[in-house]
Amino acid sequence: MLVRPSSRYLQPCNHVQRRYASINYLVAALAQNKAKFPEISPVKNSSKSKPIAKELPPKNLSRLVITPSALTEHFRQAEYTNFSVQQISEAQSFFNRAKVSLEWTLADYEEIPDIKYERLLEKRITSLNEIDPYYKTKYHESMLNSKKTFGIQPELLRPLPEVLLLGHTNVGKSSLLNNLIVNSDASEYAYVSQRAGYTKTINCYNIGRKLRVIDSPGYGQFGEAKQGKVVLDYISKRHLLRRVFILIDSVEGFRVEDMQMMDHLISEGVPFEVVFTKTDAVIGKYMPKKGIFNSQNNKKSDPQKRAEMSDMIAKSNEQVIAYYTRIIHEAKLHEVVTVPRLLFNNAATNRYIDKTHGFKEVRTTIMESCGLLK
Numbered sequence: 001m002l003v004r005p006s007s008r009y010l011q012p013c014n015h016v017q018r019r020y021a022s023i024n025y026l027v028a029a030l031a032q033n034k035a036k037f038p039e040i041s042p043v044k045n046s047s048k049s050k051p052i053a054k055e056l057p058p059k060n061l062s063r064l065v066i067t068p069s070a071l072t073e074h075f076r077q078a079e080y081t082n083f084s085v086q087q088i089s090e091a092q093s094f095f096n097r098a099k100v101s102l103e104w105t106l107a108d109y110e111e112i113p114d115i116k117y118e119r120l121l122e123k124r125i126t127s128l129n130e131i132d133p134y135y136k137t138k139y140h141e142s143m144l145n146s147k148k149t150f151g152i153q154p155e156l157l158r159p160l161p162e163v164l165l166l167g168h169t170n171v172g173k174s175s176l177l178n179n180l181i182v183n184s185d186a187s188e189y190a191y192v193s194q195r196a197g198y199t200k201t202i203n204c205y206n207i208g209r210k211l212r213v214i215d216s217p218g219y220g221q222f223g224e225a226k227q228g229k230v231v232l233d234y235i236s237k238r239h240l241l242r243r244v245f246i247l248i249d250s251v252e253g254f255r256v257e258d259m260q261m262m263d264h265l266i267s268e269g270v271p272f273e274v275v276f277t278k279t280d281a282v283i284g285k286y287m288p289k290k291g292i293f294n295s296q297n298n299k300k301s302d303p304q305k306r307a308e309m310s311d312m313i314a315k316s317n318e319q320v321i322a323y324y325t326r327i328i329h330e331a332k333l334h335e336v337v338t339v340p341r342l343l344f345n346n347a348a349t350n351r352y353i354d355k356t357h358g359f360k361e362v363r364t365t366i367m368e369s370c371g372l373l374k
């Protein structure tokens with residue numbers, strides 16, 4: 001999926017010149033860009049099937065609660081055909097079997113192994129070329145053809161497609177990463193914390209020697225300028241970057257920094273998808289609270305009572321859909337020439353959503369963006 005600037009992005013964009021500034025700087029520049037995501041437009045597309053069950057409510061009423069996967073399907077844009085069952089299972093089997101290793105964790109873009117290698121190689125060539133030919137020996141010649149990698153592990157220099165997990169602090173980037181690799185042969189997981197601004201470096205995970213997933217420090221509140229710079233450098237310069245997954249905390253919705261960042265990605269010509277995290281919290285907020293999810297109650301209750309309860313859940317499901325419809329349209333995502341995919345997931349569970357959802361879709365989209373899906 002390639003996002004191309006729409007006409008509203010064709011005016012000269014300050015961020016192009018300021019691409020090396022920190023994310024905090026981007027946020028400071030907000031006033032000039034507010035107009036790019038103006039007021040709410042009418043809601044398009046709500047004709048898709050709604051997950052409302054009216055007949056024969058099941059004994060376990062929690063099965064009627066809308067899931068993050070159902071939200072992904074509901075908000076799927078017409079231009080994105082569904083992945084086939086085979087593609088989805090191919091992606092799951094790849095991730096589940098992959099050996100996953102944390103390859104590097106860095107605070108400076110120039111220290112990324114292949115970037116560092118290129119720099120040192122150029123330096124070596126320049127200094128050898130500067131030697132007077134009269135004094136050049138076979139040793140110098142052999143140094144020019146040397147395969148030595150300056151102490152960097154050759155495996156780290158292997159070019160692989162990369163995807164970046166990007167988002168405000170505390171949205172759940174590291175949690176998403178952990179859930180992507182949860183069943184794989186992973187030697188290390190990302191640290192997750194309630195404290196915003198926890199991840200301080202860009203961290204590279206090699207997935208099955210086929211692709212790399214990069215976890216990044218969050219921007220916005222508690223984000224720091226130095227971390228902003230490494231992330232912006234990565235976005236602007238990284239030729240191996242295939243796609244960005246910008247994470248939006250469902251409870252917070254799109255924040256001004258998210259708008260800034262999407263605008264920046266568009267101006268840089270970097271394709272991105274949107275992942276709504278913490279959908280469990282939004283779903284939990286709208287579900288009826290009257291203990292109807294207590295399985296004992298459900299079993300005892302008569303069919304009539306169960307039908308009433310299922311109606312309540314159906315209404316709550318509609319409220320969840322209405323909530324997301326509103327925040328998506330407020331963000332004017334449909335104005336971007338190529339609308340990003342909208343993916344929904346939950347890394348935590350609650351009494352309404354008892355397992356994690358949405359990772360299959362994210363995994364499959366990652367594979368697709370890296371050109372690894374048949």
Ligand SMILES: Nc1nc2c(ncn2[C@@H]2O[C@H](COP(=O)(O)OP(=O)(O)OP(=O)(O)O)[C@@H](O)[C@H]2O)c(=O)[nH]1
Pocket residue numbers: 167168169170171172173174175176191192193194195196197198199200216217218219277278279280281345346347348349
């Ligand atoms: N309810 C709920 N909580 C979540 C979910 N994903 C993450 N969290 C919580 O959100 C907090 C932040 O999660 P992280 O994964 O550390 O977020 P991050 O984006 O990596 O944060 P920084 O590294 O600080 O930028 C933690 O307390 C997580 O447990 C989710 O899907 N649902």
Ligand SMILES: [Mg+2]
Pocket residue numbers: 173174175191192198199216217
């Ligand atoms: Mg983190």
